[in-house]
Amino acid sequence: MASFNELTDILTGLDQRLTEHETGLLQSKFAPIESQYAPYPSLAPFLxxxxxxxxxxxxxxxxxxxxxxxxxxxMTRRFxxxxxxxxxxxxxxxxxxxxSEEIKKYKALQNKIASKPVAGDMDLDRLKAVILAIDWEISxxxxxHFETVVREFLSAYHQDKISHHFLKxxxxxxxxxxxxKADAHPDAISFLRAVFDAFEKTFQTPALSYQNKKEILENQIRLFNELKARLSKEKQKLRPGSDMREEEFLPPALSHIKPAAPVSSEDVMTLPLSSEPDESNAEDIVPALSGRRPPAAPRDVMGDLFSLKESPADELLDAIHMMDVHGAGRTPGRNQTLDSPAGGIKQFTPQLKHNEPIAEIGDRLDEFFNLETSPGPSDHPILPADETVELIAELEEDKTEGIVPFQYEDESFEPCDPDEKNREMEIGAQAxxxxxxxxxxxxxxxxxxxxxxxxxxxxAELTALWQNEPEKTALMELLGLxxxxLDPPIPSLPLEEAVNYEKNEPIPEYYREKPPGIFARIKAIFTS
Incomplete structure (x- = not known):
């Protein structure tokens, strides 16, 4: 039993840094146990x-x-x-x-060793080095480098739950x-070092029980959650709730403009021709803007600013201008209908006068244009004075939205792609x-x-292409200077040669003073 106690004491004091002396002690203490219990077949698996x-x-x-x-x-304690x-x-x-229970543990360890080589003491020093590098400089x-090393450790310890949680x-x-980076909380770096120290303790102490490792991990998780809560509170202090409520209360732009009811597309009215005003409607006059309806929804604010405003008077003028006059016995067009006049517009009947042309004036006009006078009666029928003609006027569609500026209606217009334009400019500049x-x-x-x-x-072409890039235009200007x-200098004449050149040069004809004519000479004789 003394050999078991000595072997247990050696295994309890082992750490990750095994030496040849410690492994030699293990072999020396296990040798008498193996020789003593080798004859028993039931204990052979343990041995x-x-x-x-x-x-x-x-x-x-x-x-x-x-x-x-x-x-x-x-295994030693169970044995x-x-x-x-x-x-x-x-x-x-x-x-x-x-x-059988110990055999399961042994096979699980074999699978872990065969699946992934475990990082040794050198790898732990690498992790410690990258953590110290972050503490020294955050670049x-x-x-x-830190992310690369941590990913390697996570891949190596994906089956060890405790080590995996520490690494996460x-x-x-x-x-x-x-x-x-520089705005990180000052406690974050110190807590990072503390977590690594706890991980190093569980890593380098194999004799530490699973329960003790779990307690160390739970303590670090609790501290980590406390740090997260503290960071969230400080973040809320930086953004007060009152500012957030004010931002949420602000209404969107142009929300005060409400949509209006739609307007009818067209109005067709009948205008009877009569020389006398309608006395029944003379006193009951509807206001000019009573029939005006609000614009269609949705309302375009910028379009209203630049659109043409039309009043009922404008609509009436358009209707009179576009009306088609039908004679007696003629029916309106097949697409025209007779309806009651629109509200706010008074019916009227203009007077038709039988004004026959003056024969003398007509003869003179025909004689002037070499036309033969036609004494026969006119082919145009003359309407009786008391007959009324119904006029059908179809108003144009009420375009309340008017003209919208900068609205491209040409189907052939294709807006150019700015990226394609920049590429073309770069290709042209390179050429x-x-x-x-x-x-x-x-x-x-x-x-x-x-x-x-x-x-x-x-x-000059490159300067025009690069007009929005001052560095390149400055380089082009320096190259031009x-x-x-290399330009050849312009030869300059000495002062004396220039004066002689001006004296010897003949005066152009248009600069010479013309001699006086004969009439000027005669006039000078009488005036002298």
Whole structure:
């Protein structure tokens, strides 16, 4: 029993940094136990599993799986209890039942080791390094490195629930610090270091029980939730509720304008022709704007500002202008109907007069235009004076919305795409740049004047294309000024040669004073 106690003490004091001395002690304490209980077949599974785990720890040492020591400790305690409570010869069935539980733990550990290599002490130092880098400087590079390392740890410990939860808390804190950077809460970075210290403690202490690790994790989760609640309260303080209510109370723009009822599309009225006014309606006059109806909904405010306003008087003038006069015995068109006149418009009958043309005036007009006079009666029928003719006037559609400015009604108009226009400008500018580069390379320095004009034209085109980009236009201006140096100087004459040149140059004919004529000379004789 002394060997069991010594083996248990060694396994309890193990940490992640296994050394060769510790693995040697494990082998030395397990050897007498194996030799003592090897003859019992019921205990053989325990001995094989314990021996395999000790060899695994000796081969991997610091790189061994952190749960290997815990599984070996559990087997040692169970094996000690079986030996003390049961007889290996008589209680084989009970021993096999208890051994099956340890076999499940052993196979689960084998699957974890085979599925994903576990990060060792070097990987833990990497995680610690990226956390310290964030504490020192919050930059895009450090945040990207932090995210990469944390993702590797999450992939390695996806089956270890406790370690996985620790890493998720670390990842969440890192994302918060990366999004806020300098504006992050000062307690966030210190809490990130505290979470890592707790994770390191559970990582490097295999002898720590599962319950103790769970308590440490629950404590960190509680602190994490408290930090989140504190951050949310501070965020609410930055945005008072009164400001939010005022923003919600503000009505939308133009909400005070209410839609109006629709207006009838057209009105058809009958106007009887009569020379005398209608006395029945003379006193009962409807107001001019009584028939005016509100505009159709929805109302276009900007359209009302620029639209043409029409009154009932305008509508009446349009109706008179567009009416079709029908003679006696003639019927209206097939598409025209006779209805009562619209309200607010008085019926009237104009007087038709039989004014026959004056024969003398007609003869003179025919003689002037070389036309033969036609003494016969006129072909146009003359209406009797007391007969009334009904006129049908179909009003135009009441366009209350009027003219809407900037409304493109041409179907052929296609608005250009600004991105396509920018691409065309870039392609044009690139072509001009290539042409300008070629001309500068092939410029004849001995006689640069022919090529300079074309180069300056290209510079002017680029300046026009880049008029909204001051840096590029400034570069084009500097290039143009530098090319002015290559222009040949204009020869200047000395002062004396210029004076002689002006003296010897003949005076143009239109500047010379003309001699006086003969009439001017005669006049000068009499006036002198």
């Amino acid at each position: 094989k599993m314990m021996g395999a785990l000790i060899k695994y720890l000796d081969s991997k040492k610091a790189g061994a799986h952190p749960e290997a020591g815990l599984v070996l400790l559990s 000690e209890k079986l030996v003390s409570d049961f007889d290996p010869e008589r209680d084989k069935d009970k021993i096999n039942t208890l051994a 895009d590079g450090t945040l990207q 808390i670390i990842q969440g804190l890192g994302n918060y610090i990366g999004s806020r 001009i740049l290539d042409r300008l580069r070629t001309r500068l390379k092939t410029l004849d320095r001995a006689n640069p004047e022919p090529g300079l004009s074309a180069i300056k034209d290209d510079i 530098s090319l002015d140096i």
